[in-house]
Amino acid sequence: MRWVMTTNHKDLGTLYLVWAFTMFFVGGLMSLVIRGELFEPGLQFVDPEFFNQMTTMHALIMIFGGVMPAFTGLANWMVPMMVGCSDLALPRVNNWGFWILPFAFGMLLSTLFMDGGAPASGWTMYPPLVLQTGEAFPFLIFSIHLMGISSITGAINVVVTILNMRAPGMTLLKMPLFVWTWLITAYLLIAVMPVLAGAVTMLLTDRYFGTSFFTASGGGDPVMFQHIFWFFGHPEVYILILPAFGIVSTIIPTFARKTLFGYASMVYATAAIAFLSFIVWAHHMFTVGMPLAGELFFMFSTMLIAVPTGVKVFNWIATMWRGSMTFETPMLFALGFVFLFTIGGFSGLMLAIAPADFQYHDTYFVVAHFHYVLVPGAVFAILGAIYYWIPKWTGVMYNEKLGQFHFWWSAIWINVLFFPQHFLGLAGMPRRIPDYAVQFTDFNVISSIGAFAFFIGQFVFIWNMIQCMRGVGEPAPARPWEGAHGLEWTVPSPAPYHTFEEPPVVDDKEVAAHA
Ligand code: HEM
Numbered sequence: 001m002r003w004v005m006t007t008n009h010k011d012l013g014t015l016y017l018v019w020a021f022t023m024f025f026v027g028g029l030m031s032l033v034i035r036g037e038l039f040e041p042g043l044q045f046v047d048p049e050f051f052n053q054m055t056t057m058h059a060l061i062m063i064f065g066g067v068m069p070a071f072t073g074l075a076n077w078m079v080p081m082m083v084g085c086s087d088l089a090l091p092r093v094n095n096w097g098f099w100i101l102p103f104a105f106g107m108l109l110s111t112l113f114m115d116g117g118a119p120a121s122g123w124t125m126y127p128p129l130v131l132q133t134g135e136a137f138p139f140l141i142f143s144i145h146l147m148g149i150s151s152i153t154g155a156i157n158v159v160v161t162i163l164n165m166r167a168p169g170m171t172l173l174k175m176p177l178f179v180w181t182w183l184i185t186a187y188l189l190i191a192v193m194p195v196l197a198g199a200v201t202m203l204l205t206d207r208y209f210g211t212s213f214f215t216a217s218g219g220g221d222p223v224m225f226q227h228i229f230w231f232f233g234h235p236e237v238y239i240l241i242l243p244a245f246g247i248v249s250t251i252i253p254t255f256a257r258k259t260l261f262g263y264a265s266m267v268y269a270t271a272a273i274a275f276l277s278f279i280v281w282a283h284h285m286f287t288v289g290m291p292l293a294g295e296l297f298f299m300f301s302t303m304l305i306a307v308p309t310g311v312k313v314f315n316w317i318a319t320m321w322r323g324s325m326t327f328e329t330p331m332l333f334a335l336g337f338v339f340l341f342t343i344g345g346f347s348g349l350m351l352a353i354a355p356a357d358f359q360y361h362d363t364y365f366v367v368a369h370f371h372y373v374l375v376p377g378a379v380f381a382i383l384g385a386i387y388y389w390i391p392k393w394t395g396v397m398y399n400e401k402l403g404q405f406h407f408w409w410s411a412i413w414i415n416v417l418f419f420p421q422h423f424l425g426l427a428g429m430p431r432r433i434p435d436y437a438v439q440f441t442d443f444n445v446i447s448s449i450g451a452f453a454f455f456i457g458q459f460v461f462i463w464n465m466i467q468c469m470r471g472v473g474e475p476a477p478a479r480p481w482e483g484a485h486g487l488e489w490t491v492p493s494p495a496p497y498h499t500f501e502e503p504p505v506v507d508d509k510e511v512a513a514h515a
């Protein structure tokens, strides 16, 4: 019962993380079904309808079940410890926010066994196609509502905690970057999850209650759905990456033994990215037919995001400049992030060029682009964060040899998996198809091999972390990383169940930004 009823931020942080990795596993298995089918041309294992269900479910599970809960888990564990309070502000809400998830995903997964199967319209759920979903349709909508509620509860908790419960002396511009990026992410969540809820509710009423928001026969406009969806969807992709920026801004200074270069500019850059994310949504829709002025506006506003993003990448590199670097596993994942996320950033810039996007749109180039951002991007940051903080959580060090192996294995195979997809896309292979023309065979074979190899390597990580959770390993000192700063390192490892019964003294040397 302890785990069901718990309102403790550490317990819930653990639950969130265990949940996220369970979902990564389920969503990962689905991606292997997809990559298995795409290993060679022709239909081998699954029929096209089931293939589409797999791409849809894979994406929904990875995004809403994996990456977002993993970040929430990290926020649960670290935000109170970093700002110097004893728990999140709304612990019971926190418990609910977590326990909504099993219901949401139980419902979503149950659609696999329904008449007509699971949703198969892609995670973007465009009408009119999505309206042809079978019995799964209302379950899809309701599960999306629940995921949204869960995200919003987590976000409100983060905002309230950060704004009200910081230890005396922890001014806003002394907060660690992870806290800052999560604060901004929380605002994005609160702003756009209701937009998604609105969009899918309109789908629901179109299907069952005779409205025609999106049905042309009743005077509605399916393109309007795309506008509403992407007004949510583009900020959503920053929800999936801003906390990762915060993690990398924490890890790199530690292992470079320097302070973060350009702390304030990192905060402003994050805020600028968040702001811009609201005005660029239609870069996902260049091909639907917009007035030229619209195409140009969305093209240039999108390219503008490269400026604050460039500031961030520059600052990470400047932080390392002449630092005395060491390359423990968290640092390797952070460096892998900087390098590979940048590839994803550049391909994003390529997609932002409206006339070029007419060529790449809905091809494997897009699949390659967003997976570079999401896997060696968001997922690598999550892995790095776990290696970085696991000594604080469990009181023991993870096995460094296995950690190094896990990084190199992952970094190699993730490129084997996704890099060739750029070429497939440029050559014209569409996304979301179960079969393809023979000239695409070679790169698909390589990509599928990469997928299976990457997947297998993750068990090394799971094993390493289970050992830590069982307490097997070298005991961890309070500050296992020589260059680490932040209030979390001033308490023993493992951190006590209630970290700061009394507010800690915020010593400037402890605050990462100004150490
Ligand atoms: C490393 C493991 C992963 C592999 C092997 C993988 C593989 C795939 C494949 C093969 C597709 C289908 C592409 C197509 O034919 O349309 C796909 C789609 C997608 N994946 Fe992944 N993926 C992985 C991780 C992730 C993660 C971590 C996320 C999100 C956080 C993600 C988000 C998506 C999305 C949004 C789609 C698009 C689905 C759609 O078209 O509606 N993937 N993935």
Ligand SMILES: [Cu+2]
Pocket (backbone or CB within 6 Å): 233, 234, 237, 280, 281, 283, 284
């Ligand atoms: Cu976008």
